[in-house]
Amino acid sequence: MRKVIFPTLARFRLTVQLLMLVVTVYGSVFVGTYMADKLSNALPALSCAYDQMNGGYCVLIPTQHILHHRIGEAMVRAQQLTLTMVLPLLMSFAVFFAFFFVLGKAFCGWICPLGTLQELLGRVGRRFGIGLRRVAPGDLGPVQRVRPVKWLILLGLVFLLPLLTGLGVTPHALGNPYCDVCPARIATTLLTGSTEQLAVAVDDKVKLVLGGTANFLFGFIILAALAIRQPFCRICPLLAFNSLAQRLSPMRLVKTRHENCGTCRICTDACPMDIPEISQADGRKAYNEDCTLCGRCAEYCPQDGTIKLKWGPLSLFASSRAYYKQKIAAELPDGTVKPLKFVRSPAKAAPGDA
Amino acid sequence: MRRTILFFIAGLLVGPVTAQHDHSAAPTVAWTQQPLLLPETGRRERDVARLRAVGISAPSVSVHAPAGDPEVRQREFTLSDGTARISSAAPQIGNYHWVVLREASPDSVRIASTAWYFSNPGASPEVLLATPKHELEIVPQPLPREHGQYRESEKWRFLVRLHGQPLVGQRLTLETEFGSRSQFVTDASGVATVLFPRDFPPPPTEQAGGHGRQSAAFVLSSEHAEGGQQYLTAFNLRYGPDAERGRSLGWGAAFGLAGMLAAAPLLRRRQSREVPHA
Numbered sequence: 001m002r003k004v005i006f007p008t009l010a011r012f013r014l015t016v017q018l019l020m021l022v023v024t025v026y027g028s029v030f031v032g033t034y035m036a037d038k039l040s041n042a043l044p045a046l047s048c049a050y051d052q053m054n055g056g057y058c059v060l061i062p063t064q065h066i067l068h069h070r071i072g073e074a075m076v077r078a079q080q081l082t083l084t085m086v087l088p089l090l091m092s093f094a095v096f097f098a099f100f101f102v103l104g105k106a107f108c109g110w111i112c113p114l115g116t117l118q119e120l121l122g123r124v125g126r127r128f129g130i131g132l133r134r135v136a137p138g139d140l141g142p143v144q145r146v147r148p149v150k151w152l153i154l155l156g157l158v159f160l161l162p163l164l165t166g167l168g169v170t171p172h173a174l175g176n177p178y179c180d181v182c183p184a185r186i187a188t189t190l191l192t193g194s195t196e197q198l199a200v201a202v203d204d205k206v207k208l209v210l211g212g213t214a215n216f217l218f219g220f221i222i223l224a225a226l227a228i229r230q231p232f233c234r235i236c237p238l239l240a241f242n243s244l245a246q247r248l249s250p251m252r253l254v255k256t257r258h259e260n261c262g263t264c265r266i267c268t269d270a271c272p273m274d275i276p277e278i279s280q281a282d283g284r285k286a287y288n289e290d291c292t293l294c295g296r297c298a299e300y301c302p303q304d305g306t307i308k309l310k311w312g313p314l315s316l317f318a319s320s321r322a323y324y325k326q327k328i329a330a331e332l333p334d335g336t337v338k339p340l341k342f343v344r345s346p347a348k349a350a351p352g353d354a
Numbered sequence: 355m356r357r358t359i360l361f362f363i364a365g366l367l368v369g370p371v372t373a374q375h376d377h378s379a380a381p382t383v384a385w386t387q388q389p390l391l392l393p394e395t396g397r398r399e400r401d402v403a404r405l406r407a408v409g410i411s412a413p414s415v416s417v418h419a420p421a422g423d424p425e426v427r428q429r430e431f432t433l434s435d436g437t438a439r440i441s442s443a444a445p446q447i448g449n450y451h452w453v454v455l456r457e458a459s460p461d462s463v464r465i466a467s468t469a470w471y472f473s474n475p476g477a478s479p480e481v482l483l484a485t486p487k488h489e490l491e492i493v494p495q496p497l498p499r500e501h502g503q504y505r506e507s508e509k510w511r512f513l514v515r516l517h518g519q520p521l522v523g524q525r526l527t528l529e530t531e532f533g534s535r536s537q538f539v540t541d542a543s544g545v546a547t548v549l550f551p552r553d554f555p556p557p558p559t560e561q562a563g564g565h566g567r568q569s570a571a572f573v574l575s576s577e578h579a580e581g582g583q584q585y586l587t588a589f590n591l592r593y594g595p596d597a598e599r600g601r602s603l604g605w606g607a608a609f610g611l612a613g614m615l616a617a618a619p620l621l622r623r624r625q626s627r628e629v630p631h632a
Contacts, residue, residue, distance in 0.1 A: 033496040034478030041475075041500070049501045057501075130621055186610075199601035200609060211601075212609040219613025227620040 008327055009295050009317050013109070017116040020045075024113045025188050027055020042095040044107035044242050046114045046184035053192045058184075060238060062092040064162040064176040072166015097245060104251030105242050108233065109292035114184040115233055118225040119272070125226035126335045133227050134334070135274050143274060146234050147290065153178065154237035173206035180210035183218040183232060229272040229335070233292065243289040250312035253278075253293060255286035258306045267307065270300035270333035278307075300324060300333045382409045386529045388575040388588040389466035391415070391453055394437060403470050405453060407436045410466045412457045415440065417470075418487055420448030421477035440470065448476035450497055454488055462584040463489050468591055469497055486518035490585035492526065492574050495545060503569065504593035506552045513545050514576055516585065520544020524576055530593070531570040548574065554595040569594045 006012040022030075024047040027039070039056035041049070049057040066089045100107065108115055126132070135142045157178040164170045179185060189197040200211030217232070224231040233239055246252070261279060268279040273290045278297045286307075298307040301319035309317040331337050383390065389410035393403060405415065414430045415438040421427075426443035433455075442451060455466040465488050469479075483493050495511040504510055514524045524540045526548065534551040541547075554570065573590040 028499075032478065032480065033499060034480060052499060052502050061501075133620055195603055195606075196597045196601075198606040198610065199598050199603040200606040201600055202602045202605055203600035208605075211606065215606050215609035216613035216616070219610035219615075220617045221613075222610075223614045223617035224620050227617075 008323075009299050010327075010331075013294060016110050017119070020111045021113050021116045023055045024111070025051060025191050026053050028053050031055070040095055040099065042092045042099070043111075044096055044100045044103075044238065045112040046182065046188075046236070046238055047112075048179075048182070048185045048188045050179070050185050050197055051188045051192055052194075054188065058238065059092060059096040059241065060158050060178055060182075061176070063089070063158055064178060066092060067159060068162035068166040068175045070166075072163045072168075074166075076167055097248070100242065100245050101249055102251070104249030104293060105239075105246050105291060106251055106293040108236075108239055108242060109294035112184075112238070113188055114236075115230065115292065117187055118221065118230050118232060121222065121225035122229050122272070122335060123337075126337055128226075130226045132229070132334050132336075134229070135276070140276050143276060143290075149235040150237055150240040153235060154240040157181065158237050158241070171206055173204055173210070177210060178237060180207070181214045181217065183214060183221050186214060186218045229274070230292075233273060234290070239290065239292070246287070246289070246291075247284075250310075251293065252310055253287040253291055253297070254308045254310050255282045256306055257282040258303045260303065261306070264302070266300050266302065266333050267297035270296040272296060272335075296333075299327050385531050385533060385571075386573050388529065388573045388590075389455065389457070389464055389586070390571070390573055390588065390590045391455055391466045391468040392571065392590070401472065401474070402439060402441045403472075404437055404439050405468070405470070407433060407438070407455055407466065410455055410457050410464055412455045414438070416454045416456070416487075417443075418452040418454070418482060418485075419443050420450060420479045420482040422447050442472040442474050447474060448472075448479065448482070449474055449500065450479040450482065452479075452482055452487060456488055461582065462586070465490065465585075465587040467492070467587065467589045469494070471500070486515065488587070489583075490514075490516050490521075490576065490578055490587040492576060492587055492589040494589070504550055504572070504591065505596055506550045506554055506593060507596045509547050509549050511545050511547050512574060512589070513543075514540050515544055516578055516580065521576075521578065524578065526574055526576050528572060528574050530572045550593050552596060554599070 006015065024043075024045065028034075041057035041062055042059040043056045044059060046060075047054055047056050047058050049061045070088055071086065103110070161170060161174045161177045165172060165175045186197050189195075198215065200215060201207035221232045255278065261282065265279040268274065268276055271278055272294060273292060275288045275290050277288045278286050278291075293309065295309050295317055298309055298317055298319045301307045302321050302324040304320050305318050307319045308315050329338070383392075387409060390408040391405045392408055394406050407415070412433065414432045417429050417431060417440050419427050419429075419442065422443055426447070429443060431438040431440045440451075440453065449471050451470045451472060453468050453470055457464040467488075479497055483495075483497070491514070493513040493515065495513050498504055512526065514521045514526060521540055521544050522542055524544070524546075526538045526540065526546045528534070528536050528538065528548055528550075530551060530553055532551075532553040532555065534553045536549070536551060538546040538548050550572070554568070569592040571590060572593050573588050575586065575588040577587075578585045
């Protein structure tokens with residue numbers, strides 16, 4: 001029965017993603033107005049607090065607010081840092097970790113509403129034969145150039161600027177700068193039918209710049225997601241935040257060495273984050289900071305037991321040749337669906353590509 | 355500035371009238387005669403609130419928590435010089451607390467009520483609101499969530515009940531700090547849908563540097579006579595300006611379209627090669 005409803009891990013993940021999209025965007029409609037207060041305001045997914053219908057808030061909101069309103073301002077008042085000032089931040093991190101402990105970075109690949117939306121757009125792109133842009137196999141260069149961006153956003157927009165605003169160094173409009181540029185804020189509120197967050201503040205230059213950046217990013221991602229898999233996830237500060245704790249969660253990706261590793265590279269082709277290390281490395285290095293634990297690499301690995309999704313000692317899913325054959329018959333590793341395709345036929349190889 | 359002067363003049367005019375009122379001992383505000391529980395200005399503390407009684411006299415204020423043991427569910431805080439310093443009973447007891455000031459005489463009961471958000475995770479206020487706490491009540495259906503607030507041009511529902519029973523056809527009056535006054539009537543389920551007036555003045559040219567959202571006070575009040583008793587109840591809180599004031603949807607859409615234009619070349623690239631895994 002389970003195999004009929006969820007014949008593949010991908011189908012199961014899509015079901016979870018759609019369910020969590022409803023919970024994170026419209027949750028209060030089903031379980032009461034105050035659910036967000038009850039579920040948590042420290043979720044490891046971009047569930048936006050500006051969405052007044054959602055079921056929980058992202059951990060980046062309290063982090064910015066506490067650094068701005070509590071720690072920064074308290075340091076100015078008291079000229080010292082005490083435990084009571086830091087305690088709320090520690091509490092937020094503790095609540096975050098309580099959630100994170102269970103699912104780890106699967107919050108990115110299975111729960112995050114913006115991740116789900118990008119993935120759905122990517123499916124539309126594949127269906128309509130829009131060419132997929134991705135890094136050349138084995139090329140670490142472009143991936144490594146992008147990777148520091150998410151850390152810089154986390155450090156600058158989530159930690160530093162809110163603290164400096166609390167200290168009175170930067171203007172108040174920079175109190176929660178990450179939320180002001182976050183495209184999930186616009187995407188999720190638009191899904192509830194509200195255009196409030198799409199409108200940008202024009203009465204304050206700083207807010208205009210931040211709001212304009214958010215809208216530009218949102219527009220860019222909506223279109224880019226048709227051609228690039230998970231474009232925003234690559235620079236998402238929550239992915240960086242989750243990476244900080246990824247080794248502390250029992251939920252993880254485990255890869256052992258196989259003689260074909262580094263040559264077949266199907267796992268990297270399947271990876272929506274284009275992580276080259278998954279095909280080239282094994283052990284800790286294979287579970288990269290960009291991994292969202294979506295499990296596609298394990299689905300498309302043709303070797304029995306080489307890649308596994310594990311929770312502690314439990315193996316939740318393991319690669320197998322039989323599963324690979326079943327999977328590849330319906331969908332290519334890059335997400336191109338066979339045989340149904342709208343609008344255009346599959347691209348033919350360029351003469352020089354042979 | 356002009357508004358401040360107008361309020362000052364209005365205060366001078368209203369002053370003599372309120373001085374003749376029964377509750378002359380309690381201070382009043384210029385924009386309403388209803389009893390209020392107003393937060394004191396000044397530095398705010400996380401776990402403590404200072405509330406000032408306006409237009410009503412009582413020895414203590416009752417604070418109802420959304421959860422906890424019976425002894426902490428309702429606590430009394432003495433008023434000193436018309437001000438009470440209230441606090442949450444315990445951590446993790448819930449955000450919203452219901453605060454009540456009750457003034458009773460042989461033939462009348464006057465109530466001032468408000469809700470206070472303590473940033474104290476725990477139980478939601480559903481049970482707190484559903485439980486009758488005094489005779490005539492105005493109950494928000496629901497209270498705004500964290501990061502939300504009542505805002506001008508929005509409609510919010512309020513239940514009016516007496517001794518726990520909904521009052522049908524009951525008149526409810528809304529007054530705001532900016533001088534608006536409107537009336538609403540409860541439906542068959544005792545609920546009135548209240549439209550918050552669009553009455554915020556244009557923001558000052560020089561933006562104040564402080565933080566905290568711009569907001570103003572409002573009070574909803576209702577009167578009812580039954581069994582020889584006159585009941586008056588008031589619920590006051592704050593509301594904010596329309597979220598789209600000072601914002602431009604056109605500019606927002608323009609920035610979004612610019613982003614899409616920037617991404618458009620990505621779609622024009624040649625299609626990816628078929629990967630020969632099948």
